[in-house]
Amino acid sequence: MAEAVADAIAARSHLIVEAGTGVGKSFAYLVPAILDAVASRKKVVVSTHTINLQEQLLLKDIPFLQGVLPPPFDAVLVKGRGNYLSLRRLRSAREKGRSLFDREEEVRQLERVGAWAGTTQDGSRSDLDFQPLPVVWDEVQSDRDNCQGKTCPTSRECFYHAARRRMEAAQVVIVNHAVYLTDLALRREGANFLPDHDVAIFDEAHTLEGVASDHLGETIS
Template identity: 45%
Template sequence: MTASLSERIAPGVRAYLAGEIAAADGREVSFVAEIDRDGVVAGARVLAPGTGDMVLACPGALARGEMLLHNHPGGRLDPSSADLDVAARLHDAGVGFGIINNGATELYVVVEVPRDRPVTPIDPFEVIHALGENGGVAAELGQYEDRRCQRDMAAYIADGYNDGGVLLLEAGTGVGKSFAYLVPALAWARANGERTVVSTNTINLQEQLVGKDLPLLRRALGDGDYQPTFALLKGWRNYLCLARLHQAVAAQRTLLEQDKLDELIGVAEWSAHTADGTLSDLPVTPSPEVWDEVSAEPDLCPRLKCPHFDRCFLFRARRRAAEADVVVVNHHLLAADLSVRQAQDNWEEAAVLPPYKRLVLDEAHHLEDVAASHLGVQVSSRAVRR
């Protein structure tokens, strides 16, 4: 939203911002802004100068509760795609993002500084009702099967959301455990605006959650005031990289055998209409040799500088995850996220996954081996003798 000077920028700060922009000959400049309790820009300092149309964001240089500001020299304050991506990452880190004109008389707040909000407990009885005979889930299913164990499990989980701590629950086949943890997760998101990460071991369960259970619960629990959101997030190499695909099509025609070239052309045709750009969405799985040429690689990705960034399947998935009430991942991606957080001592901001405080581990008996491979230390007798 665009706000007038008197509403959002203190007069002294306005003069400072305008002066620094003028000193940079009207080029883009980024600032770290201090925001008071009323949301007014009460202080600012220069973070980095830019060029005529580009500025360094430096999100790691800001603390939670601050706002990153930069000017658009042309006067139009509409955020670009790059602005929106930076804003999403900053919001995950507890930082706001805004755009000003060169005179600092107008401010477009792309995302407000996230404020701590009081926790609203969820009612276990409402969770039980949602799963009961007269609840929204039964109405959506059509054929209702009473599962008392499911409702009991959901009530325990609702109490766990309210009280915090760790719950360890075991559910046999037929209990309906996914609904038992998803209904409280969505109730918590509705009440507190806080996401839950659900980690599983198998692709089949991920597809069940995202393709069947969560869409049904969105219809059953959504209303005019709230529509549940969810996202599936996978590792880098599961996503098609459009830049690498274009390079492969242009360069590999003479390097690939005919059958591999046919696979590559098939991937290129599929890329024009795929919804998520993931390997599992391909009607025919290509050979590893072909997929290695076109899959996303973190070390090769130019990120915001990529000409295909707006269409990038991986970063679109990350943006959806940053806004979702429930994010479904596998244990390997979760362990990779924890490994990065441990190395950076970062338990509040985005890492491999967006920030989260609530975690459901389904198929948790597989987690030990996965965690050991990502977080463990391997020691050999030979290394000890050295």
């Protein structure tokens, strides 16, 4: 499988592979993809469907390969923008306080998010020790329509742009299918979220059609 992946990358052709669980599929595609990315100074994007596989890649497989492959490389997990906290929007929400929410629980959660903002390293929602209510997170999440860019007073501490800088520096970018397909939709509009890349690998590809239908399809009722 590794040889087939290497040949497909070299020929810039498509490859579909099916293999059983636990046979080392991730190593078979990671090794040739990483070697090519380092040699060509380009990026490889690995897209999965489940969080469990993302964690396996980021916490187990890639650290092992970083210890045994000759060329040094970096890998990063990229999440959708709405997963990151906006410090400016958090500040604004806390200033509005009780006038913003109807329930006391929502106010308490906002204060918990505020306390967490001072300790979190990456500012992503998964780093929280509780699941905030959607109405609370919607008020503080990073949002393209509300982004002030370099003019933002919290631009230097911005969690979202820090994540983008880590992504630009990495050779291996790990995403889920939803993020990858969102990027495809953005590219139709002349924008993009993910960096340009020549190689994309879809693990758990049997789920890709369903995710694509959800994100790119249109529903008529």
